[in-house]
Amino acid sequence: MSRKVLIIGEVRDNSLRNVTFEAISAAKSVSDGGELVGVICGENNLEPLGNEMIQYGADRAIIIQNDKLKAYSSEGYSQAIYQVIDEESPEAIIMGHTAIGKDLTPKLASRLETGLISDAIEIDVVGENVVFTRPIYSGKAFEKKIITDGIIFATIRPNNIPPLERDESRQGTVSNLDVEISDLQTVIKDIIRKTTEGIDLSEAKVVIAGGRGVKNKEGFKPLYELAEVLGGAVGASRGACDADYCDYSLQIGQTGKVVTPDLYIACGISGAIQHLAGMSNSKIIVAINKDPEANIFNVADYGIVGDLFEVVPKLIEEIKQVKVNA
Amino acid sequence: MNIFVLMKSTFDTEEKIIINDGRIDDDGAEFIINPYDEYAIEEAINQRDTHGGEVTVVTVGTGESEKQLRTALAMGADKAVLVNTEDDMEQGDQYSTVKILEAFFKDKEVDLILAGNVAIDEASGQIGPRLAERLNIPYVTTITDINIDGTKVSIERDVEGDTEIVETTIPLLVTCQQGLNEPRYPSLPGIMKAKKKPLDELELDDLDLDEDDVEPKTKTIEIFLPPERQSGKVLSGEFDEQVKELVSLLKNEAKVL
Secondary structure, eight states, X not given: OOOOEEEEOOEETTEEOHHHHHHHHHHHHHHTTOOEEEEEEESSOOHHHHHHHHHTTOSEEEEEEOGGGSSOOHHHHHHHHHXXXXXXXXXXXXXXXXXHHHXXXXXXXXXXXXXXXXXXXXXXXXXTEEEEEEEEGGGTEEEEEEEOSSOEEEEEOTTSSOOOOOOTTOOOOEEEOOOOOOOOSSEEEEEEOOOOSOOOGGGOSEEEEEOGGGOSGGGGHHHHHHHHHHTOEEEEOHHHHHTTSSOGXXXXXXXXXXXXXXXXXXXXXXXXXXXXXXXXXXXXXXXXXXXXXXXXXXXXXXXXXXXXXXXXXXXXXXXXXXXXXX | OEEEEEOOXXXXXXXXXXXXXXXXXXXXXXXXXXXXXXHHHHHHHHHHHHHOOEEEEEEEEOGGGHHHXXXXXXXXXXXXXXXXXXXXXXXXXXXXXXXXXXXXXXXXOOSEEEEXXXXXXXXXXXXXXXXXXXXXXXXXXXXXXXXXXXXXXXXXXXXXXXXXXXXXXXXXXEEEOTTXXXXXXXXXXXXXXXXXXXXXEXXXXXXXXXXXXXXXXXXXXXXXXXXXOOOOEEOOSOHHHHHHHHHHIIIIISOOO
């Protein structure tokens, strides 16, 4: 049964977020051969990004340019996207499970009176059903879920569904849609950028995480260096956040972020069950800890028993070496 | 101010997940207030103490949630309401829960509704925004600071690590993120007082709803545990050797470098 699928793309700093391409790929599975329509909102200059969505697999793209859509707001974006849904009548909608996805999609689903499956990591079409797999209890278990009534609506977790190969020769229409957006009740006054690295923790392919073993704020320095060498992001255990070694936005675990990078390096983290919930579905886990009895070694693929302040600098040097030789 | 908190009881984070007959086995499991909802309760109490008014904590759940509602009362909330769906609802979803909450709020004067930004069990994060849409009030998710001045509200929110400063107005729904406050532990006098505070129990019927109205739009067809992770290789030898071996393993065996 082919389905027309709407993909809500996400623009950040004038480029599409990677999860948008993953959403197109997810939408292709859901569509079963149906049409893939991308939509993006912003202030201006969206046309090249619309084309990029097509190169990544969308059949056509709709761009909505309006000065009220310069920054994301649930009110502004929902008015714009709702109009697209109204005109296009898609049978499915897919978006990334990002800060914006989490904020926007429940509002849309509520207005449409539909179900919404959030944070899917896998999609299978089984007969008439589209089956979404998603983590529950922060990854301690998984559930397979279907929509039983109305539009198939889901958000997908970044980094789990591989995007389609980019095809620069792919052609499709990029059309402008004018929308009237009423005055916004909620206004963004300012954004304070704390994430200097530019790599979002939940999207990073490599995560270097610190625990109580980093001892203080300064102690995170070698972790940041290692992250830079590997092109990764830095995270932390609750212990490190509670001790004020770092910001809560870095916290990984049952409260905090759930990450599934290709490589997770746990430095000075003991591995409490709540922390494991947030990272144990990473592909490869490396543990560096002084305590050979630390629980983290039970889930690690590779472990080094030792002081992170001794091991991490050596690791940075060795990786640099290997990269130079490659 | 009329302040409401949406609360959910969840498994204690220490609990291991056991599956029995295709369901999560909650036999003997310890339940707690969803940790993000604790921030909501704490903030509600603080806002009431500053601006006056009343805090009502609302749960859609089963009789089991009474204990967590009493804890919320012991922390300092004034009233609790349990919408008990035990007899009426086999399997619900976010759509069902919000249908119930919408009916509950229909005749309520609301200034501020607080919820956790996500529940640590099902982790949909949908209830807050969905409800705000039904009630036609603005919402701000993952807040880390809130200041209310008359009907004007200024908020700081966490957006994937960055901080957004937002201005909006009351009536309002917010969902709470870590860093907003330090939830208090109930004091002994608090616990004593909580026993006398009102805890109302409602059923769907009391909200003029029947089973068909809250029919879910989604269905869980399978629950399973992730494959158990095997502990791997703990390296040995001099640190220099270990680090060399590790990098080589990451490159050649795991192929992640």
